[in-house]
Amino acid sequence: MSKKIVIVGGSAAGMAAAGRSKRLSPDLDIHILETSKFISYNICSLPYYVSGEIPSQQSLIKHTPESLKQKYGIHAHTGCRALKILPWKRQLLYKDTDNRTQSSLDYDKLVLATGYKPHLPHLGKKVKGLFTVSRLEDGIGLVEALEASSTVVVVGAGYVGLMIAEALKKRGLSVTLLEQGDQVYPLVDVDMAQLIQTELEYNGIFIRLKHKVTNLETIGGKLKAFRVGRHYFDCDLGLVDIGVVPNIQLADESGIGLGISGGIAVNSQGKTNSPDIFAAGNCAETIHLVTGEPIVSTLATTAAKQGRVVGENLAGRRSEFDGTLETSIEKVFNLGVSRTGLTLHQALKHGYKATATKISTRDNSAPSPVSDRIHVKLVYTMSSGRLLGGQIIGPGDAAKRIDTLSVALTAGLNVRQLSQLDLAYAPPFSTLLDPIQIAANVALRKLRDD
Amino acid sequence: MSKKIVIVGGSAAGMAAAGRSKRLSPDLDIHILETSKFISYNICSLPYYVSGEIPSQQSLIKHTPESLKQKYGIHAHTGCRALKILPWKRQLLYKDTDNRTQSSLDYDKLVLATGYKPHLPHLGKKVKGLFTVSRLEDGIGLVEALEASSTVVVVGAGYVGLMIAEALKKRGLSVTLLEQGDQVYPLVDVDMAQLIQTELEYNGIFIRLKHKVTNLETIGGKLKAFRVGRHYFDCDLGLVDIGVVPNIQLADESGIGLGISGGIAVNSQGKTNSPDIFAAGNCAETIHLVTGEPIVSTLATTAAKQGRVVGENLAGRRSEFDGTLETSIEKVFNLGVSRTGLTLHQALKHGYKATATKISTRDNSAPSPVSDRIHVKLVYTMSSGRLLGGQIIGPGDAAKRIDTLSVALTAGLNVRQLSQLDLAYAPPFSTLLDPIQIAANVALRKLRDD
Numbered sequence: 001m002s003k004k005i006v007i008v009g010g011s012a013a014g015m016a017a018a019g020r021s022k023r024l025s026p027d028l029d030i031h032i033l034e035t036s037k038f039i040s041y042n043i044c045s046l047p048y049y050v051s052g053e054i055p056s057q058q059s060l061i062k063h064t065p066e067s068l069k070q071k072y073g074i075h076a077h078t079g080c081r082a083l084k085i086l087p088w089k090r091q092l093l094y095k096d097t098d099n100r101t102q103s104s105l106d107y108d109k110l111v112l113a114t115g116y117k118p119h120l121p122h123l124g125k126k127v128k129g130l131f132t133v134s135r136l137e138d139g140i141g142l143v144e145a146l147e148a149s150s151t152v153v154v155v156g157a158g159y160v161g162l163m164i165a166e167a168l169k170k171r172g173l174s175v176t177l178l179e180q181g182d183q184v185y186p187l188v189d190v191d192m193a194q195l196i197q198t199e200l201e202y203n204g205i206f207i208r209l210k211h212k213v214t215n216l217e218t219i220g221g222k223l224k225a226f227r228v229g230r231h232y233f234d235c236d237l238g239l240v241d242i243g244v245v246p247n248i249q250l251a252d253e254s255g256i257g258l259g260i261s262g263g264i265a266v267n268s269q270g271k272t273n274s275p276d277i278f279a280a281g282n283c284a285e286t287i288h289l290v291t292g293e294p295i296v297s298t299l300a301t302t303a304a305k306q307g308r309v310v311g312e313n314l315a316g317r318r319s320e321f322d323g324t325l326e327t328s329i330e331k332v333f334n335l336g337v338s339r340t341g342l343t344l345h346q347a348l349k350h351g352y353k354a355t356a357t358k359i360s361t362r363d364n365s366a367p368s369p370v371s372d373r374i375h376v377k378l379v380y381t382m383s384s385g386r387l388l389g390g391q392i393i394g395p396g397d398a399a400k401r402i403d404t405l406s407v408a409l410t411a412g413l414n415v416r417q418l419s420q421l422d423l424a425y426a427p428p429f430s431t432l433l434d435p436i437q438i439a440a441n442v443a444l445r446k447l448r449d450d
Numbered sequence: 451m452s453k454k455i456v457i458v459g460g461s462a463a464g465m466a467a468a469g470r471s472k473r474l475s476p477d478l479d480i481h482i483l484e485t486s487k488f489i490s491y492n493i494c495s496l497p498y499y500v501s502g503e504i505p506s507q508q509s510l511i512k513h514t515p516e517s518l519k520q521k522y523g524i525h526a527h528t529g530c531r532a533l534k535i536l537p538w539k540r541q542l543l544y545k546d547t548d549n550r551t552q553s554s555l556d557y558d559k560l561v562l563a564t565g566y567k568p569h570l571p572h573l574g575k576k577v578k579g580l581f582t583v584s585r586l587e588d589g590i591g592l593v594e595a596l597e598a599s600s601t602v603v604v605v606g607a608g609y610v611g612l613m614i615a616e617a618l619k620k621r622g623l624s625v626t627l628l629e630q631g632d633q634v635y636p637l638v639d640v641d642m643a644q645l646i647q648t649e650l651e652y653n654g655i656f657i658r659l660k661h662k663v664t665n666l667e668t669i670g671g672k673l674k675a676f677r678v679g680r681h682y683f684d685c686d687l688g689l690v691d692i693g694v695v696p697n698i699q700l701a702d703e704s705g706i707g708l709g710i711s712g713g714i715a716v717n718s719q720g721k722t723n724s725p726d727i728f729a730a731g732n733c734a735e736t737i738h739l740v741t742g743e744p745i746v747s748t749l750a751t752t753a754a755k756q757g758r759v760v761g762e763n764l765a766g767r768r769s770e771f772d773g774t775l776e777t778s779i780e781k782v783f784n785l786g787v788s789r790t791g792l793t794l795h796q797a798l799k800h801g802y803k804a805t806a807t808k809i810s811t812r813d814n815s816a817p818s819p820v821s822d823r824i825h826v827k828l829v830y831t832m833s834s835g836r837l838l839g840g841q842i843i844g845p846g847d848a849a850k851r852i853d854t855l856s857v858a859l860t861a862g863l864n865v866r867q868l869s870q871l872d873l874a875y876a877p878p879f880s881t882l883l884d885p886i887q888i889a890a891n892v893a894l895r896k897l898r899d900d
Contacts, residue, residue: 012882045877289872301875304882322870329874338874397847400880403873404853410871411861420772421860422739423853424779424788425751427495430850432462432754 002027005314006092006105008082008250009113010034011043012300013281013307015063017111018074020311028314031075031105032068033094038136039065039076044300046139051167057140085110085254087274109314112251112264112272112279113307116298119243123155127216129223130238133160142239146171149236153177153226155213156241157184159330162196164239165205166333175205176233178226180212180242187328188391189343191358192377195393196332203333246283246296259285263296268320270310278313280306287323290341290388290409291350297324327406329399336399340406341389344379353382357443361435363398374398376439378405378415385415385447390436404436415443452477455764456542456555458532458700459563460484461493462750463731463757465513467561468524470761478764481525481555482518483544488586489515489526494750496589501617507590535560535704537724559764562701562714562722562729563757566748569693573605577666579673580688583610592689596621599686603627603676605663606691607634609780612646614689615655616783625655626683628676630662630692637778638841639793641808642827645843646782653783696733696746709735713746718770720760728763730756737773740791740838740859741800747774777856779849786849790856791839794829803832807893811885813848824848826889828855828865835865835897840886854886865893 005021007014010032018030032039040063048054065076077094083102084093092105118132129149131142142164150173154165157179169175177184177200183193184200184207201207208228217225217232225232246263257273259265264279266272266286272279281303288295297303302324312319329338347354358377374394380387390405392398408418418440425432433441455471457464460482468480482489490513498504515526527544533552534543542555568582579599581592592614600623604615607629619625627634627650633643634650634657651657658678667675667682675682696713707723709715714729716722716736722729731753738745747753752774762769779788797804808827824844830837840855842848858868868890875882883891 042877042882044875044882048877299875300882301872305870322867325872327872327874329876329879331876331878336879340872340874397850397879400847400851400874401853403851403871403884404857406872406874407854407857407861407863410867411857411863413857413861417772417860420755421853422751422775422777422790422856424777424790424850424856425494425749426779426781427492427498428781429779429786429847432492432494432750434853 002029003108004029004106005031005109005111006107007032007111007113008092009115009281010036010039010076010078011113011115011281012303013115013310014111014113015040016304016307017113017280017311017314019072020308021314022072022074024312024315024317026073031077033080033082033092033105034076034078035081035097036135036137037079039063039078040068041136043134043136046133046136047163047167049139050142050164051170053170057136060136082250085250085256085277087254087277090276108276110277111310111314112256112277112283113281114247114250114283115303116244116282117247118240119245120240123213123216123240123242125216127218127223128221129236130216130240132240133164134244142237145237146173150174151176151235152237152239153233153235154239154241155226156243157207158241158243159185159187159328161239161241162200162330162332164241165200166203169204173237176235177205177207178211178213178228178233179207179209182209184209185337187343188337188339189345189356189377192375192391192393195375196335196337199333199335244298248283251279251283259294261285261294261296263294268322269313269318270306270321271313278310280310286321289323289325295324295326297326299324299326299328301327325406325409327402329402334395335393336395336397337393338399338402339389339391340402341387341409342379343389343391347379347388352388354379354388355382355446356380357439357446359435359439359442361431361438363394363396363435372396374435376435378418378439378443380415380443382447385443387413387415387418401434401436415440415447419444452479453558454479454556455481455559455561456557457482457561457563458542459565459731460486460489460526460528461563461565461731462753463565463760464561464563465490466754466757467563467730467761467764469522470758471764472522472524474762474765474767476523481527483530483532483542483555484526484528485531485547486585486587487529489513489528490518491586493584493586496583496586497613497617499589500592500614501620503620507586510586532700535700535706535727537704537727540726558726560727561760561764562706562727562733563731564697564700564733565753566694566732567697568690569695570690573663573666573690573692575666577668577673578671579686580666580690582690583614584694592687595687596623600624601626601685602687602689603683603685604689604691605676606693607657608691608693609635609637609778611689611691612650612780612782614691615650616653619654623687626685627655627657628661628663628678628683629657629659632659634659635787637793638787638789639795639806639827642825642841642843645825646785646787649783649785694748698733701729701733709744711735711744711746713744718772719763719768720756720771721763728760730760736771739773739775745774745776747776749774749776749778751777775856775859777852779852784845785843786845786847787843788849788852789839789841790852791837791859792829793839793841797829797838802838804829804838805832805896806830807889807896809885809889809892811881811888813844813846813885822846824885826885828889828893830865830893832897835893837863837865837868851884851886865890865897869894
């Protein structure tokens with residue numbers, strides 16, 4: 001008899017585990033449970049649906065339960081919420097969210113790919129006009145609410161907040177961004193964040209830092225304003241993005257071990273402490289490749305790779321996931337913004353004797369037809385110059401250069417080795433010394449005290 | 451008394467050596483000899499001057515002898531050809547090419563940065579209308595000759611040939627490209643070269659492969675046609691780019707040792723076998739970081755880094771150059787074309803048990819506003835999957851991803867490690883799995899025989 005695999009969660013990790021295991025072992029009987037009505041959609045493109053650049057929600061959806069069944073023989077159960085795991089019976093209890101009936105699925109192997117959920121310590125009320133964005137339904141609801149709206153307040157300047165602020169600005173709304181911290185986009189250091197803030201403000205986003213929302217004001221159950229101390233920020237719509245937490249309730253209530261990061265503890269193969277139960281994606285721990293410490297990634301890239309590794313193990317292979325550098329990239333109006341490894345702030349917090357070098361240079365060789373500025377920040381140890389992280393802001397695809405630093409981090413290179421790299425040059429693409437190497441040379445001078 | 455440094459050659463390597471040593475040791479008395487009337491110009495941007503995209507030759511020139519003197523205290527002697535080194539007297543004899551007088555310069559340290567010169571085994575006649583492009587004067591002469599010209603034949607489909615063919619097409623000329631080999635752009639494998647050929651032909655370049663020019667036809671001392679066997683290719687202008695050789699005559703005649711690659715033999719500090727004489731750039735050997743064998747690079751990037759290292763050693767530091775991967779990138783009409791390390795052809799020729807994987811995928815995530823195809827080829831060993839080289843062709847900046855493979859080669863990564871890299875993703879920049887990782891996963895499947 002064919003083995004039965006049950007996967008809880010149909011996003012990046014769950015879909016990767018399903019697809020990879022089925023490809024290697026076509027006999028597997030694979031079932032995916034997904035709370036949402038949709039499965040296998042591109043959540044990272046949701047801002048482009050909100051902005052109207054992607055006209056229909058259909059083009060965000062890669063597969064339907066029908067196409068998964070037909071093309072891959074994978075069974076998807078959408079609109080189903082997992083309730084409880086009974087490990088000793090190898091059984092999962094779940095509820096159909098439409099007809100509210102409870103059912104069960106037996107499994108040989110179970111995969112938890114439950115992702116993350118918005119963290120809403122004091123703004124979690126169900127209020128009309130108040131949105132979070134972590135599922136396709138959220139984006140659809142937001143677009144439906146646009147017609148009657150002209151002002152929006154976005155609470156939190158993390159990457160979802162920035163993406164949605166830009167999308168709604170493109171829809172013609174008046175957009176106010178409230179951030180409780182002292183910078184936008186805390187994934188980069190404050191000096192780099194100032195460049196992002198300038199770009200946002202230049203494009204008409206009204207930003208207030210150090211503004212912690214203390215309360216919501218409603219009229220007739222509908223959002224009316226956010227309150228920050230004695231100030232009120234009126235709006236027709238509110239979007240809250242003040243952080244996410246790994247969605248571990250199901251695991252925790254079923255006695256599956258959590259790690260110190262707060263995510264489900266797994267080994268490099270994705271195995272939990274419960275026999276026959278795997279976890280992958282933004283609910284599961286992995287290792288940060290610079291610090292060596294456990295971390296829960298919030299990235300779809302990490303989730304997809306973790307899911308793929310679990311899929312290979314489900315198919316009887318021994319496959320391992322090495323870890324994450326939390327490499328990410330975003331487009332903020334006309335800027336690309338990227339980062340990998342540790343920011344200087346993070347490095348110092350982790351106890352590294354670290355320093356940083358930031359350079360700003362033209363993106364392309366001087367007499368080239370196309371040219372603009374690129375900003376590169378390198379974070380490295382003061383003793384050996386070992387790279388700890390990097391941040392890049394620039395026009396076009398310039399920020400995708402972060403991959404060069406990501407590989408350098410993986411290989412444990414120092415700034416001298418960075419300066420010796422053989423990076424590609426031609427006038428339309430770069431300066432003779434790539435901006436990364438210009439930064440590495442400045443860092444070398446700092447280390448040697450030239 | 452301050453030490454006197456004489457540098458022969460004022461291109462990438464020579465200028466880097468001069469600038470870096472002067473910065474570290476401002477007391478150095480630095481003299482640069484340059485045969486050309488121009489110094490410190492951007493030869494890599496010359497095609498954009500030929501095409502008219504850069505309107506004036508001035509914008510190619512970074513420094514004049516006057517500005518070098520004033521800003522940096524560096525003495526540049528342009529229009530001066532070095533004739534002979536007398537190492538036992540630490541003296542260089544040279545000729546002023548204008549007034550033909552012979553002079554001499556004493557030195558404490560000498561740097562040979564004489565670059566390369568066109569290799570013209572049978573097409574080296576001085577004929578009006580016949581050009582090579584290795585110096586700024588060549589480009590100026592070519593532009594001057596354009597007015598009276600409507601057809602050009604470019605002999606040789608290497609990177610200079612392709613750049614000039616495109617530039618002259620943009621000037622409205624009818625362009626024929628003759629190549630004796632069976633592909634354009636031999637820096638990549640033939641399958642990748644076919645994509646480049648299609649782009650060239652789509653943009654109106656007439657291409658003939660396996661066409662070896664046997665002779666020139668002239669009328670009244672002016673080029674009339676190239677002859678290939680019994681066929682004649684008429685033209686007003688001819689541009690020959692059938693290879694370059696390191697310019698080592700001065701070194702050779704002065705008893706300085708050459709390496710098996712044909713370039714001047716140097717250690718990692720840039721020292722020749724003659725005391726007090728260094729060499730750097732496209733006349734000097736370095737190490738290929740994949741094969742470990744000596745090689746003479748033709749790249750400005752390698753030259754600049756070699757020159758910088760020599761400059762540091764001139765200033766009394768111990769600095770070393772690690773070697774080259776021959777990473778390069780070119781823009782061919784709307785395609786970016788890049789490569790690093792070994793092609794499959796080169797790897798097999800070097801005796802590696804190598805294989806390759808080529809994938810073609812969309813450059814960006816499906817529902818993104820911008821999208822197009824990218825082609826990635828990975829070359830790796832059949833035993834361990836160790837990366838040996840890579841080639842990328844794609845729109846926009848996609849080909850600059852080659853840097854990711856260059857760092858991976860430097861670090862000795864295998865295709866499994868490539869597939870685990872934490873590369874940056876957002877819909878405007880990439881697919882969820884970067885095309886490089888899609889290729890790495892296909893390579894892994896090939897190695898495991900999935």
